[in-house]
Amino acid sequence: DAGITQSPRHKVTETGTPxxxxxxxxxxxxxxxxxxxxxxxxxxxxxxxxxxxxxxKGEVSDGYSVSRSKTEDFLLTLESATSSQTSVYFCAISExxxxxxxxFGPGTRLTVT
Amino acid sequence: xxxxTQAQTEISVVEKEDVTLDCVYETRxxxxxLFWYKQPPSGELVFLIRRNSFDEQNEISGRYSWNFQKxxxxxxxxxxxxxxxxxxxxxxxxxxxxxxxxxxxxxGSGTRLQVQP
Numbered sequence: 001d002a003g004i005t006q007s008p009r010h011k012v013t014e015t016g017t018p019x020x021x022x023x024x025x026x027x028x029x030x031x032x033x034x035x036x037x038x039x040x041x042x043x044x045x046x047x048x049x050x051x052x053x054x055x056x057k058g059e060v061s062d063g064y065s066v067s068r069s070k071t072e073d074f075l076l077t078l079e080s081a082t083s084s085q086t087s088v089y090f091c092a093i094s095e096x097x098x099x100x101x102x103x104f105g106p107g108t109r110l111t112v113t
Numbered sequence: 114x115x116x117x118t119q120a121q122t123e124i125s126v127v128e129k130e131d132v133t134l135d136c137v138y139e140t141r142x143x144x145x146x147l148f149w150y151k152q153p154p155s156g157e158l159v160f161l162i163r164r165n166s167f168d169e170q171n172e173i174s175g176r177y178s179w180n181f182q183k184x185x186x187x188x189x190x191x192x193x194x195x196x197x198x199x200x201x202x203x204x205x206x207x208x209x210x211x212x213x214x215x216x217x218x219x220x221g222s223g224t225r226l227q228v229q230p
Binding site: 031035041045050056088090094096100101103104107 | 214216
């Protein structure tokens with residue numbers, strides 16, 4: 001199994017507070033992704049990174065920002081959490097080169113009250 | 114824009130039955146990858162298979178088989194002799210084109226498979 005951890009695994013927060021989710025990998029993979037999973041929508045891409053300090057937006061990036069200062073860490077920040085951001089967040093990594101498959105972390109369940 | 118459709122929201126079968134999960138995709142890219150992932154009740158996402166758009170050969174792995182037909186933009190997944198442990202949500206996914214730099218996946222909404230003993 002790919003070495004991917006996410007923290008925290010569960011979080012309850014109030015509307016308007018900032019929240020940061022962390023993804024940590026030990027595989028030295030170049031690509032990292034943040035997805036959110038909601039019923040009826042599968043997984044949707046929030047942001048991704050193609051290298052240290054290289055990030056870009058996905059389809060549902062509004063209200064989220066990311067940072068990647070080291071290969072192994074990819075942070076997702078909700079600047080001011082809203083109830084619509086209640087979701088399960090998955091981090092994924094991909095090696096790059098000829099390898100397109102993504103390996104996922106265990107997920108973070110975020111509830112915004 | 115890319116799209117993946119899994120029209121079957123939920124399927125229920127009895128153990129030992131065969132079951133096919135359908136996946137239809139839309140893309141303007143000429144080179145891409147298709148994937149299946151399994152999400153068991155515990156919640157993790159497990160990679161099952163990758164198929165590239167050049168290769169239309171069917172693939173079999175134990176009780177699992179995959180049928181890729183580029184002409185109909187379909188990538189269906191069959192479980193033979195289903196078992197209770199196959200109960201999960203299964204996601205089909207489509208990669209960005211191989212000539213783009215993004216390498217993100219577009220997922221279908223998933224099919225929940227329940228295998229009854």
